[in-house]
Amino acid sequence: MEYNSKGSANYLKLIKRLANDHKTEALRGLLKDLDSIEIAGSFLQLKLKHQLTILGLLEKSKLLEVMRHMKEHEPLLEEIVKKLNYKKLGDIIEDMDKDDAVDVISMLTDEKAHRVLEELPKEDRDKITHLLQYDKESAGGIMDPVVVYIKKGLSVEQATNKIKAFVQAHEVEEFYVIYIVDEYGHLVGNISLTQLFLADKTTLIREIMDPDVIAVNVDVDQEKVARLAREYDLVTVPVIDKHLKLVGRITSDDIMDVLEDEHQEDLGQIAGTGHEDVLETSVFKASKLRLPWLLLGLVGGALAAYVMSGYESAISELPQVAYFIPVIVALGGNIAIQSSSLVVRGLATGEIRTVDLFKRTWKEIRVSMLNGVICAILLGLLAWWITGLYIMGITSGGALLIVVLLAALVGTAVPILLVRMQLDPAIATGPFITTTNDILGIIIYLAITFSVLSAF
């Protein structure tokens, strides 16, 4: 009953052995005793062959639950879905929530998707085809089109009966909010199930509903939906079309998945892994997603080498200057990432607005320069100590201060300017910003150092 992450690991070995030894009936029995999340969890550790065996042994309702839990491990689900034949897929998809069905169908090739759709009853097929038109990361793409609503003007008792009939007809499992529409299907209010449950039978819905219902348009980006749900503490977000008609709902479990997706996306940007999933098993796909960031680093490195080649004889004469290039580059990069990651984050949550460019830049400069002064003094002493030349201490420390100032400026201004240009500020975190700073840092450091040294 209590959460125990180690529990399912014990059964994993047994599942593997039974699957390997083709002990089908024992396996079927064991699967009945395990809950669907344990089975889905075990899939992470099983070979595809065994995964398919297990899927074949599950009862349909459990199979559906297992597949729903596997949504969080998309590459795994995709691999399995691709191996299932279209008859089996059609059979499964028919009983899925429509939003999940759409996710599964969009994993297939066009041809297979078409064949699977052919297997479905016309009504389901039409609904899913309709949903497939929305962008996968929009409100329309993640919504469930089955949403509990009532017409306005009913009493609590009438509404209760209508809702019970609706829920039975549409096989709705859970709902927390009831939406109220006018005669044209326009969303005009909502009432939580709690309020309905607590209300007197004879009360009119109109009197207790909240007319200030918050809704999103089908085209709204999923990140905005999640932000809205979080800001307003919503368990369900209603979705409306351009005519303001209620067309679906997004539930809290989907919103949590969106938060997780966006989280992964942010980390992928800053770490340079793009959309790579933790479970990605194809070496080529993973390489392809990561390569652009490395090539960016390579271009930056090429420019750095080119800049340095201009100082060939100077470096040859005073090789000590080269010693401090790595630390100048590293600190400049760190400071730029510190500023940019906070700014990008704040822009995403709305806590920083693009009009705050100067205010924000000023804060980042002060923070960075305070740390910059500390680091510059330490670097200066270090350079003096290692090279024995006090002038190396002064030039490296001085150059670091300028590099830090520039890093804070770039790290703060670039994301804000990107948003103003309607671009995604997240590209300014990670490798992009560090590469820019690497080159700037080297140019500034070498220019300052050698011009000061040549003056002596």
Added chain:
Amino acid sequence: MEYNSKGSANYLKLIKRLANDHKTEALRGLLKDLDSIEIAGSFLQLKLKHQLTILGLLEKSKLLEVMRHMKEHEPLLEEIVKKLNYKKLGDIIEDMDKDDAVDVISMLTDEKAHRVLEELPKEDRDKITHLLQYDKESAGGIMDPVVVYIKKGLSVEQATNKIKAFVQAHEVEEFYVIYIVDEYGHLVGNISLTQLFLADKTTLIREIMDPDVIAVNVDVDQEKVARLAREYDLVTVPVIDKHLKLVGRITSDDIMDVLEDEHQEDLGQIAGTGHEDVLETSVFKASKLRLPWLLLGLVGGALAAYVMSGYESAISELPQVAYFIPVIVALGGNIAIQSSSLVVRGLATGEIRTVDLFKRTWKEIRVSMLNGVICAILLGLLAWWITGLYIMGITSGGALLIVVLLAALVGTAVPILLVRMQLDPAIATGPFITTTNDILGIIIYLAITFSVLSAF
């Protein structure tokens, strides 16, 4: 009605003007017309003085809502809370949900917290004091101790009446799940409000309840609670004490806040900003949080400089070797971050287990080496072209391959080993891993290059 992020910005100027001109009554009127989220949002752009004026003008129920929305902007809320006197705070806190009240109280100095608690009725004071003992990031620290439960053995009708009475007595606003306890208060099952709503009056709760209720102990870390809620698609997570007694619930809005907190924490690790909040206004606090990562970079840079100083005459003779240090360092760092960020992420979500060390390392090595070979060839050609020495191409490309291999190894193995040693793997993302790779990269590159070159 529809979500419009620009709407509130229009009122911001008006709020500012009215506050500046002391047009108290006009401001009071305007605040009545704005909803609480718009007011909370405007706070991000207002001076503390005006924020306090506005709080003074709000009706209590709206004040509570505004403060609830400000939870997402913690430093802002903290600043305001510190300025309110204890009488006013006591008055507000008395009407807050207990979990929010605890958050506010823990922002105060011990002395002020004590005085505020004295203002509260004994019952509230005891409850809050009890909650304050839990770690802020544990289930106990984020739970609401008011949770709707019924004893087992009731019919649906009896249960409905009990629940209505409970809800009225405890002023519960929303609830989605009803928990069932035995005579000792042990959690034995749950039923969703939906199911209760749909059930026949005469049915026994025992027959329709789900006995496999998932609960967390008060001590469980909030990240685990969020992961569990997401895996099992829960809207509410019940909390039990060590005697398995039901003691609270965690709602989906709090879980979303936890997901966001953990997200910020991850980004803070990888970007080297620690726990700094986007809204942090103190330059000293921000500097202090960021400095350790910079000092780490400085130490790394010092070691790199020390290593290079050992090659003084060699660099002087062949300064071209120094040109490629930045690119070797940058690519090694990028690749290590790519591997480590995916591994740390997978460990956090449970998609990678620590026993997978070899399997995972093998995947990362293949992915990194594939990209490493491409980058090594490009770097080799580049080095040849810039220096005119084909041997520089071979040594720099060859050294890069070894650096990449090592980066993949370090990036994969370090986080996994940290978890095995019961440490937080997230410290192995960002500056820590890049610094390690900087030094390793420079040592390897210089050693290989100069030993090959001296052999010719």
